[in-house]
Amino acid sequence: MASARLDLDGNPIKPITICMIGAGGFIGSHLCEKLMNETPHKVFALDVYNDKIKHLLEPDTLPWAGRIQFHRLNIKHDSRLEGLIKIADLTINLAAICTPADYNTRPLDTIYSNFIDALPVVKYCSENNKRLIHFSTCEVYGKTIGSFLPKDSALRQDPAYYVLKEDESPCIFGSIEKQRWSYACAKQLIERLIYAEGAENGLEFTIVRPFNWIGPRMDFIPGIDGPSEGVPRVLACFSNNLLRGEPLKLVDGGQSQRTFVYIKDAIEAVLLMIENPARANGQIFNVGNPNNEVTVRQLAEMMSQVYSKVSGEAPLEKPTIDVSSKEFYGEGYDDSDKRIPDMTIINRQLGWNPKTSLWDLLESTLTYQHRTYAEAIKKVIAKPVAS
Numbered sequence: 574m575a576s577a578r579l580d581l582d583g584n585p586i587k588p589i590t591i592c593m594i595g596a597g598g599f600i601g602s603h604l605c606e607k608l609m610n611e612t613p614h615k616v617f618a619l620d621v622y623n624d625k626i627k628h629l630l631e632p633d634t635l636p637w638a639g640r641i642q643f644h645r646l647n648i649k650h651d652s653r654l655e656g657l658i659k660i661a662d663l664t665i666n667l668a669a670i671c672t673p674a675d676y677n678t679r680p681l682d683t684i685y686s687n688f689i690d691a692l693p694v695v696k697y698c699s700e701n702n703k704r705l706i707h708f709s710t711c712e713v714y715g716k717t718i719g720s721f722l723p724k725d726s727a728l729r730q731d732p733a734y735y736v737l738k739e740d741e742s743p744c745i746f747g748s749i750e751k752q753r754w755s756y757a758c759a760k761q762l763i764e765r766l767i768y769a770e771g772a773e774n775g776l777e778f779t780i781v782r783p784f785n786w787i788g789p790r791m792d793f794i795p796g797i798d799g800p801s802e803g804v805p806r807v808l809a810c811f812s813n814n815l816l817r818g819e820p821l822k823l824v825d826g827g828q829s830q831r832t833f834v835y836i837k838d839a840i841e842a843v844l845l846m847i848e849n850p851a852r853a854n855g856q857i858f859n860v861g862n863p864n865n866e867v868t869v870r871q872l873a874e875m876m877s878q879v880y881s882k883v884s885g886e887a888p889l890e891k892p893t894i895d896v897s898s899k900e901f902y903g904e905g906y907d908d909s910d911k912r913i914p915d916m917t918i919i920n921r922q923l924g925w926n927p928k929t930s931l932w933d934l935l936e937s938t939l940t941y942q943h944r945t946y947a948e949a950i951k952k953v954i955a956k957p958v959a960s
């Protein structure tokens with residue numbers, strides 16, 4: 574007989590039913606995969622799309638058949654939502670518009686998606702005494718305090734001015750016409766509402782702030798499995814350029830800094846939250862990899878090298894070109910300068926640490942991108958353009 578799975582305090586983990594909203598997206602697909610492969614939990618997978626989890630749903634002879642059930646629904650207007658939350662033990666809300674190209678060009682959809690549409694989810698969890706894990710973002714921190722110091726100030730090197738701490742750092746956004754911040758602001762308000770439901774009505778919640786999780790199945794490749802004019806997040810933008818043999822576009826010189834964490838490391842952290850409610854309830858967790866910091870320019874250079882290795886193609890002579898943010902994203906774009914997560918809380922509560930280096934995670938991700946898309950791109954490029 575298989576030995577019982579234990580939580581971090583040595584107690585047996587009981588199988589639960591999870592209502593996962595946004596299960597068909599990038600993070601949702603990896604979380605579903607992990608739950609099916611390594612746990613006995615059941616999942617109601619809610620989304621408007623299911624392409625990224627098709628391999629988990631069909632055929633119905635899969636070892637986990639019966640443990641995952643897809644419900645095609647839009648949480649904006651579907652009366653089935655409350656019933657599904659009621660019969661589950663835990664709700665995980667991943668649903669959101671979360672690509673920067675949308676924040677300044679579709680600010681209303683962005684605010685509705687990240688605040689208004691999440692309200693009923695919080696309400697149903699609170700009214701029915703159901704636990705909620707809500708996905709927020711590292712963008713709630715906005716810009717660092719250090720970014721307001723003079724360029725030559727020695728304090729810019731002091732971690733007190735740039736490391737982002739859940740219980741201390743302020744949220745610093747740009748002015749209202751910088752509509753980039755519509756997303757961060759909506760996420761901040763829903764965090765505050767969830768926190769208040771916890772304080773006033775006893776809602777059991779955990780808030781997750783992902784710091785640039787990347788890996789296979791992130792977003793789409795324009796013109797292949799997404800709109801030709803669409804602008805996904807940076808991993809897919811740069812993958813698309815590499816697959817097409819075009820220079821990678823650096824927005825405003827590619828000077829912004831990011832820390833990237835491998836999706837598989839990050840999913841380990843989410844599983845710990847799911848299975849250790851006593852340690853995760855009432856907490857806000859940064860989930861990122863502070864050791865994987867690069868400027869966007871360095872990311873472009875590293876991706877070019879890695880892609881050359883995995884595809885066997887020589888790197889481009891001119892691997893990058895500069896483009897202004899106005900040209901690339903349009904009016905109202907702005908940027909976070911630097912994102913280093915403080916790891917004290919997640920370390921203390923869950924003992925979690927990321928493992929994968931940026932080079933290694935890019936190698937496995939770009940191997941996947943090449944295997945999945947290279948042939949399709951070749952066909953599209955070879956097709957004569959209709960006159």
Ligand SMILES: NC(=O)c1ccc[n+]([C@@H]2O[C@H](COP(=O)([O-])OP(=O)(O)OC[C@H]3O[C@@H](n4cnc5c(N)ncnc54)[C@H](O)[C@@H]3O)[C@@H](O)[C@H]2O)c1
Pocket residue numbers: 594595596597598599600601619620621622646647648649666667668669670671686690708709710711712782783784785786787792
């Ligand atoms: N990937 C990251 O690094 C990252 C960073 C910060 C925050 N986040 C947050 O994590 C969550 C998941 O992100 P992701 O990267 O998987 O994004 P994603 O776009 O791949 O997934 C979101 C999913 O939600 C679904 N969805 C959106 N609106 C819906 C609605 N009204 N009804 C039903 N389904 C709906 C979409 O169809 C999509 O499948 C989001 O809340 C995002 O803000 C992610």
Ligand SMILES: O=c1ccn([C@@H]2O[C@H](COP(=O)(O)OP(=O)(O)O[C@H]3OC[C@](O)(CO)[C@H]3O)[C@@H](O)[C@H]2O)c(=O)[nH]1
Pocket residue numbers: 671672673710711712756783784785805806807808810811822823824825827829831869908909
């Ligand atoms: O072709 C490109 C695309 C982007 N950039 C620049 O890269 C930086 C990162 O961009 P991106 O991954 O698209 O998004 P952000 O990190 O800015 O924001 C995300 O962080 C978390 C999340 O909440 C959800 O994923 C989202 O808001 C940025 O500086 C771009 O300007 C580029 O140079 N070239």
